[in-house]
Structure formats: structure tokens, C-alpha cells
Amino acid sequence: xxxxxxxxxxxxxxxxxxxxxxxxxxxxxxxxxxxxxxxxxxxxxxxxxxxxxxxxxxxxxxxxxxxxxxxxxxxxxxxxxxxxxxxxxxxxxxxxxxxxxxxxxxxxxxxxxxxxxxxxxxxxxxxxxxxxxxxxxxxxxxxxxxxxxxxxxxxxxxxxxxxxxxxxxxxxxxxxxxxxxxxxxxxxxxxxxxxxxxxxxxxxxxxxxxxxxxxxxxxxxxxxxxxxxxxxxxxxxxxxxxxxxxxxxxxxxxxxxxxxxxxxxxxxxxxxxxxxx
Numbered sequence: 001x002x003x004x005x006x007x008x009x010x011x012x013x014x015x016x017x018x019x020x021x022x023x024x025x026x027x028x029x030x031x032x033x034x035x036x037x038x039x040x041x042x043x044x045x046x047x048x049x050x051x052x053x054x055x056x057x058x059x060x061x062x063x064x065x066x067x068x069x070x071x072x073x074x075x076x077x078x079x080x081x082x083x084x085x086x087x088x089x090x091x092x093x094x095x096x097x098x099x100x101x102x103x104x105x106x107x108x109x110x111x112x113x114x115x116x117x118x119x120x121x122x123x124x125x126x127x128x129x130x131x132x133x134x135x136x137x138x139x140x141x142x143x144x145x146x147x148x149x150x151x152x153x154x155x156x157x158x159x160x161x162x163x164x165x166x167x168x169x170x171x172x173x174x175x176x177x178x179x180x181x182x183x184x185x186x187x188x189x190x191x192x193x194x195x196x197x198x199x200x201x202x203x204x205x206x207x208x209x210x211x212x213x214x215x216x217x218x219x220x221x222x223x224x225x226x227x228x229x230x231x232x233x234x235x236x237x238x239x240x241x242x243x244x245x246x247x248x249x250x251x252x253x254x255x256x257x258x259x260x261x262x263x264x265x266x267x268x269x270x271x272x273x274x275x276x277x
Contacts, residue, residue: 005035005044015053030070031056062087063094100196107195111169115256115269118221122232124239125219129273132212134171135159135200136191143182144229147172151190154204159192161202167193169256176249176274178237182230212252217273218245224255224268236272246277 012019025031026043031053033043052073059069064087072083114127135158137151152170173189191210194200200209220236222228233251240247251274258267 003046003048005046008033008043008045011045011050011053015050015057017053017057025056028066028070030066030073059087062091100198103197104195107193108167111167111193111256118269118271120221121269122222122235123220124236125221126216127219127273128216129212129214129275131214133194133197134191134210134212135194136173136189136208136210137204138206138208139187139190142172142187142190143185144172145182145226147187147190152192154207155190155192158200158202158204158207167195169193169254171255172253174251174253176237176247176251179230179233182226185230185233213275216276217252218247218276219271219273221269221271223258224270229270232270233272236274240274248275248277250274 006014008019008022011017012022022031022043026033031049034046034049035044036042037044055073056069059072060066064072072080075083117127135155137154139151142148142151155170169192171191171193172187173191174185174187179185189210194209203209218236218240220232222232239245251272254271254273256269256271258269
């Protein structure tokens with residue numbers, strides 16, 4: 001029995017592929033017609049060829065390039081299996097990457113929501129916090145008056161080496177105690193929040209991954225100005241002492257940008273928060 005032949009238009013409808021695409025596949029040698037009429041130059045395809053077209057469509061669907069598909073057509077079944085396993089690994093990496101991006105968007109949105117929820121500047125308030133992972137650098141003599149950019153640059157460089165996403169926030173940690181001047185207040189750590197769960201491996205000797213623990217915090221927020229920083233801290237300290245609140249003696253300071261334009265003056269909201277026991 002003579003095998004049925006299909007015109008390019010019929011194949012286009014059967015396989016849901018445009019005629020232009022079929023012509024291109026013929027041109028690059030990926031999927032050639034079984035017969036070309038010399039007089040009319042019409043292309044005709046055999047029934048069995050549609051199977052190979054299905055393979056092309058399947059590989060293209062999972063993101064394989066036409067060049068790779070053409071090479072895969074010469075594979076043995078064992079080689080094709082190995083090739084598909086490689087593609088599976090590629091897709092798995094893409095899925096993990098997309099999950100990280102989704103996770104970073106969620107955490108960045110949450111940070112913005114928390115910032116917008118601060119409607120009481122210069123006033124003590126309470127809030128609940130989830131656990132937050134941070135990348136921190138140990139410091140000695142830094143104060144709110146002066147933090148060299150080299151510290152922030154080191155954090156950024158480490159995250160870039162790790163191919164991890166960056167947060168637009170930075171913070172500092174120092175002991176909870178009475179201070180009479182900013183010269184007495186020395187940071188123990190400079191940090192940036194980690195917005196993915198990626199494991200950080202390329203740490204310098206002065207770096208570590210820490211956590212800001214979940215719990216209820218007593219806080220104060222204000223527009224950052226070095227001359228008023230101590231006044232706000234003392235207001236928070238006085239509130240805690242007068243109300244006899246039991247706290248973990250660690251202050252977490254968070255810098256949050258108010259604008260993101262390089263054409264505007266730098267302006268930040270600072271939040272000081274201390275965990276209740």
C-alpha cells in the first residue's frame with residue numbers, strides 16, 4: 001500500500017506548526033520533507049515523519065535550542081537518555097533560581113510593608129518580628145558618626161561572589177546600656193539582611209551568618225541625623241527602664257532608604273529595636 005503523503009499545509013494543521021516554521025526547519029536541515037515536486041516545488045511529508053516532528057516540539061518545549069535538537073537527532077537511545085538527564089539538571093537549576101527570585105521578592109515586599117507600617121516616628125512602639133538571617137562583619141570602634149564604606153563593600157562583594165541577591169538595607173548591632181555620648185557607643189557588627197536561604201560559603205575571617213531572632217520587639221524610628229541619634233536612643237532606653245521591661249541586651253539598628261534616586265539627597269529612616277524576653 002502506498003504511504004499517504006501530506007502537503008505542508010496539512011502538516012501545519014496536524015502538528016499545529018506554522019508553514020513558515022516548517023519551511024525554516026527544512027532550510028536548516030532539521031525537518032525536511034520526504035518529497036519535493038520538481039515542477040511545483042511543493043513539499044510533501046510521510047505519515048511516519050510526524051513522529052519526528054513531535055520529538056522536535058517536545059525538546060523545544062523544555063527549552064532546548066534548535067541547534068541542540070538537530071544534534072540530538074543523531075543520538076542513540078542511550079545518548080538521548082543522557083541528554084534528557086542533562087536537560088533535567090538545567091531545568092532544576094532554573095527552578096531553584098526562580099524560587100530564589102520569588103523568595104527575594106517576597107522578603108523585599110515584606111521589608112517595604114514593614115517600613116510603610118511605621119507611622120509613629122520619634123515614638124516608642126512594639127512589633128512582632130520573624131527570624132531574619134543576616135550577613136555580618138565584626139567591628140570594633142565604629143559609631144553612628146562614622147562607618148567606612150569598605151564595610152558595606154565587603155558585604156556586597158561577598159554576596160556577589162555567592163551569586164546571591166542583594167538587599168537595599170543595612171544595619172548595625174551594639175550593646176543595650178546607658179550612653180551619655182555617641183563616642184561611647186561602638187558597633188559590634190555591621191550587617192545586611194539575607195533575602196534568600198542560599199548557604200553562604202565565601203566568608204572572610206571577620207564575617208559570619210547570624211540571625212535576628214523572632215519575637216516581640218520594643219522599637220523607635222526616626223529620620224537619621226547624627227545630632228539627634230542619641231536623643232532617640234535615650235528615649236527608647238528610658239521607656240524600657242521606666243516600664244521595667246525585661247529585654248535581651250542587644251540593639252539592632254536598621255537603616256531604611258526613603259528615596260532611591262541618585263539625584264536626591266540621601267535620606268534614611270533608622271529603626272532601633274530590642275527584643276523583649
